[in-house]
Amino acid sequence: MPSLYTFALVGASLAGNFVSAAAFAAAGANAR
Secondary structure, eight states: OHHHHHHHHHHHHHHHHHHHHHHHHHHHHHHO
């Protein structure tokens, strides 16, 4: 199912972006 595969890809991308943003925010708070 291409649609399910695409949904999984988009979900993984969003999750990766969220984790990256969270890590960046944590690093910024730690630098303060």
